[in-house]
Amino acid sequence: MKIIVLILSLILGSQSCSKRESISITASNQKLYFNGKIYTVNESQPWAEAMIIEKNKIVFVGSNSEARNALDNAVEEIDLKGKLVLPGFHDVHMHPMEVGATSTTFTLDENEEDINNYLPIIKQASQEQIDNDWLIGFGHSINTLLTSEESPLLLLDEIVPNRPVIIMEHTSHSMWVNSKALELADFTDSSENPTGGILMKEAGKLNGILIDNAGDIVFQIAQKSLENSNNEYDGMVNYVLPELAKNGITSVSDARTYWKRNQHKVWQQLAEDKMLTARFNLGLWAYPEADDDAQITSLKSLFSNNKNSLLKINQIKLYSDGITHNTTAALHTDYHVDYFNKTTNNGLNYFSENRIAKYIRELEGVGFDFHIHAIGNRGVHEAINAIENASNLENRHRLTHVEMVDSEDITRFKQLNITADAQVAGEFTKPEFWQENVELVGTTLANNLVPIKSLTDANVRLTLSSDWNVSTLNPFVGIQNAVTRNPQNISLEEAIKGYTINGAYVMRQENEVGSLEVGKLADFIVVDQNIFTIPTNQINQTKVIRTVFNGNEIYKK
Known part of the structure; x- marks a missing residue:
């Protein structure tokens, strides 16, 4: 085998590398992607024309001409024909196994x-x-x-x-x-x-x-009653994984793994059989009705964080409260209607503030990050309090949904290193539908749902996710809604970060994926239109035409 070693001595700040380094390239294992508009999500080098992939890693990012100088004729070349390239999408809140089950x-x-x-x-x-x-x-x-x-x-x-x-x-x-x-x-x-x-x-x-x-x-x-069937495994292989690849999703957090039903074992079998075509973090479900001490002991025993595996069991999913239209999201005030004739009418708690804090104290040290469902302003407030009182701040905890957030709590996200995970792909989150909640929660709360602009303005780390199948898993729908939902809209760059590098952070893999940089793994997508130049109301029509995962093409349109 002919080995060609090329030493690329590049000055600091050059287009192809942010620091001086030597790159050893084996041509027979290389692929050159050139003539593209590559948005890297790397602040020091946001745009490039070409990438060189060696096996499963990115070894070059820069201009077409520089890339040519680093290659010989043995390399496989892929002409991107001016198409936009993005890092592979992260969806850090979805229910893939539940979607795939055929029950x-x-x-x-x-x-x-x-x-x-x-x-x-x-x-x-x-x-x-x-x-x-x-x-x-x-x-x-x-x-x-x-x-x-x-x-x-x-x-x-x-x-x-x-x-x-x-x-x-x-x-x-x-x-x-x-x-x-x-x-x-x-x-x-x-x-x-x-x-x-x-x-x-x-x-x-x-x-x-x-x-x-x-x-x-x-x-x-x-x-x-369906435990002995293969519906969850088959649904993942035959439907879910192909759908993820088709939509450019290369990393996923499963937002509710029912470990008492052995769903984690189905995941482990998929990994053992080498069927996974995305990186997965499982969020073990904390059962609200369970005995805390017994449940915590069981959860500790399931932790798995093998760096070399596509499957990690390193998150805990629990609910602080319910949802708004059932009047079970936890509010500081009473709902304006009463469905249940209860003594209190300000929502409910799956887990109280003190119970959440107990679970964090017991499980954070094992290595678990918490993924906490919090929709009402009281649910958000109590979850933040629990993290503040129990966490060592080295965590990667996040609150998901964050539909109603008091202004004084927004700054606490940043102070406590809490990620805000929002879903805006659903039609109900658009400002034109906010009025539907007025009869339940009043005008003040209804008219500022999912305040993603307020959060990013406060420098809070924001991730965007689908909650599939509550909403579509198509990231371009979420991106379009995120940039158009005035007055709570964000920039296109922030929306892309919400689906890429910020998601990589909460999955503890920002040093491996989430942006396109030398030394990172080759997870990226090619799409059919440039979302930076088209009208914002056409972003949701964008189609993935190529998905590359871990250096391998797993989808091509």
């Missing part, structure tokens, strides 16, 4: 306003899926159930009386169930609300609507 047997329309129009679909699914122990559906709107003049429980019992039914609302924060499902969960009319959840009742009787963790408890029972 859902029917889907309802979240825009349907009449509960009776759901019933024929459910009945047909029950007749077609006779071999399943549970009938599992997805997609309805809780408002359709809440406004029903008939009991949602009795309607389900009438059409499916003999086996359990559970239907997940489109946000996953409530479930619609029949009596068989309630029976298997030991929920009765006299049952107390579980931690982080509400058993909805009418005149003291269960009505079939389970809010937040009450629904999740039953859903986990339903999912356990």
Whole structure:
């Protein structure tokens, strides 16, 4: 094999390298990507024309002419034809294994306003899926159930009386169930609300609507009936991983790994079988109803942070509160409507401030970073307090969703090194839809949802993510919304950082990926249009035409 060693002695600040160094290049293992518009997300060298990849690493970033001088004829050349190149996207909050599982047997329309129009679909699914122990559906709107003049429980019992039914609302924060499902969960009319959840009742009787963790408890029972199937593994291989590659996503944080259902073992099997085509960090789910000491012991035993593996189990996912449209996001003030006739009407806590602090104290030292769901201003405030009181500030903790944040808490993100993780790909986060929340939380809170500009103006580290499948996983939808959602909009450069280098930071891999620099791993994408020059309202039409992961092309359009 012919080895050509080229010593590139470049002065400080040159286009191709930020410091003087020698690069040893083996031509037969090289690929030259040239004639591109390469946005590196490297502040010292933001733009380039060419990159040289050796095996799985970037060994050169600079101009076409400099790249030519470093090569001979044996190299593989890829002409980018002027296309835009970006680092591979990070999505640090999605639910890939849940998306890939094929347990859902029917889907309802979240825009349907009449509960009776759901019933024929459910009945047909029950007749077609006779071999399943549970009938599992997805997609309805809780408002359709809440406004029903008939009991949602009795309607389900009438059409499916003999086996359990559970239907997940489109946000996953409530479930619609029949009596068989309630029976298997030991929920009765006299049952107390579980931690982080509400058993909805009418005149003291269960009505079939389970809010937040009450629904999740039953859903986990339903999912356990499918444990011996390969649906999660197959769904990842056949659907999720190809979709990630198609959308240019090369790093992911799984935002809820149900370890009691052995989902982490499915992930480990995927890694062992070398099926993974992205870098994954798992966020182990902290079960709200669990005994804290026993759960913490179990979580400690699952920690895994092998630097050479594409799979790391190094994050904890827990919820501070619920969501706004269920009136379970934790507020400092009461909601303007009362769905549950509770003594307090300012939302709920899955984990209290003190419990969050306990988990941080016990698990941060093991190496876990925390991924904390916090939507209401009280939920955000309490989560920040917990980090301030329990963390050593060497953490990479983040709060996700951050829909309502008090101005005095915004500066605390920066002070405590907390990352704000926001999802703006969903239509509901656009300013034109904010008024829909006025009847629930009032004008002041409703008119400043997901304040990403306020956060970046305060120099808070911001990541942008999808919460797939609540919203589309397409990063270009999120980027367009981030730069156009005036008055809470940010620059294009900040939006790209939110999907690249900032995501790499919270996954503890900013020295390996997240920007295109000499010495980093070759994760990058080529897209069909230059999002820096087109109108901002066309960014969401951008298509990935090539995805390179770890030096290998995993998608080409």
